[in-house]
Amino acid sequence: MWFRSLCRSVFFGLPIGITFLDTVGYVARVEGISMQPALNPESKNTDYVFLSRWAVRDYTVNRGDVISLVSPKDPNQKIIKRVVALQGDVVSTLGYKNQYVKIPEGYCWVEGDHTGHTLDSNTFGPVSLGLINAKAMCIVWPPSRWQSLEVKLPENRKPISTAT
Amino acid sequence: MTFARIFSKTLGFIGYTFQYACVTHCTFEYVGDFVICSGPSMEPTLESNNILFTEHLSPRLQRLRRGDIVIAKCPSNPKQNICKRIVGLPGDKVRGNFARSHVVPRGHVWLEGDNSGNSTDSRLYGPVPEGLIRSRVVCRVWPLDKITSLTDY
Structure with missing residues (x-):
């Protein structure tokens, strides 16, 4: 009898858990130095961030948000970057094939905070909004780093012209 | 007394609905779902208002092949889905617009109607x-007289 009730709990509990992780959000470990100094300020200890899926349910992001997205180069890999420009903006690039890029409709421009040590839109160009996976809300671990993530853009990385 | 019973019955009903909604979400997201297609881009293979059964396992396991029909998010509008055939995989040479030839980059596919x-x-x-590909079309289930498998192998 206990076995049957265990099976029942797993059969119903598992989908509830997966649905929760899919629609509300989950916690993930940040690897790499590309978002220094906002995330992983020291290379030794890694930060865990809460990724909100709910915040991007209709694909709306703002300039300065930290988002996680599926890498355009490798669908198995998720990357975490900051949104620099949205559709219609003109952005001055750092080492992309064109010096100035107008972001097409349905795309955004993402960059890591650690300029020069990050693989971002300056390498692979604007990314489609459909690749956005979640929005990073706060650092949850380690406790000493417990804080919400600021929405900010470095002054020198603001788009040259913004659409709206 | 009756109030308490109605309350607990309602609570139980909501709980069951919630559980089944979660099971449905997981099935549609990880196993397979049904899609109604519209638009002329896949004629004569598919026509408007055909209902297709699609599976989500191959894109997740990266087992896509040339010739597969897939459902993907439209690159310029993530709320819209497109249904196209995979013509080129990474490394393939394809003919683009104005007969210019492209090599499909890593992590990308070339889709054509x-x-x-x-x-x-x-x-x-x-x-x-x-990453934009959602599912692979397996077969057409509607209209009933045109039920066919849509995989090449």
Whole structure:
């Protein structure tokens, strides 16, 4: 009898858990130095961030948000970057094939905070909004780093012209 | 007394609805779902208002092949889905717009509609990241007289 009730709990509990992780959000470990100094300020200890899926349910992001997205180069890999420009903006690039890029409709421009040590839109160009996976809300671990993530853009990385 | 019973019955009903909604979400997201297609881009293989059964396992396991029909998010509008055929995989040479040839970059696929004269596809917006592919079409289930498998093998 206990076995049957265990099976029942797993059969119903598992989908509830997966649905929760899919629609509300989950916690993930940040690897790499590309978002220094906002995330992983020291290379030794890694930060865990809460990724909100709910915040991007209709694909709306703002300039300065930290988002996680599926890498355009490798669908198995998720990357975490900051949104620099949205559709219609003109952005001055750092080492992309064109010096100035107008972001097409349905795309955004993402960059890591650690300029020069990050693989971002300056390498692979604007990314489609459909690749956005979640929005990073706060650092949850380690406790000493417990804080919400600021929405900010470095002054020198603001788009040259913004659409709206 | 009756109030308490009605309350607990309602609570139980909501709980069951919630559980089944979660099971449905997981099935549609990880196993397979049904899609109604519209638009002329895949004629004559598919027509408007055909209902297709699609599976989500192959894109997740990266087992896509040339010739598969897939459902992907439109690169320029993530709320819209597109249904196209995979013509090129990473490393393939394909003919793009104005007969310019492209090599499909890593992590991307080249999608084209079967109705090449009336299809908005990779010839217009370039290679599509694999991360945008949602599912692979298995068969057509509606209309009933046209039930066919749509896989090549």
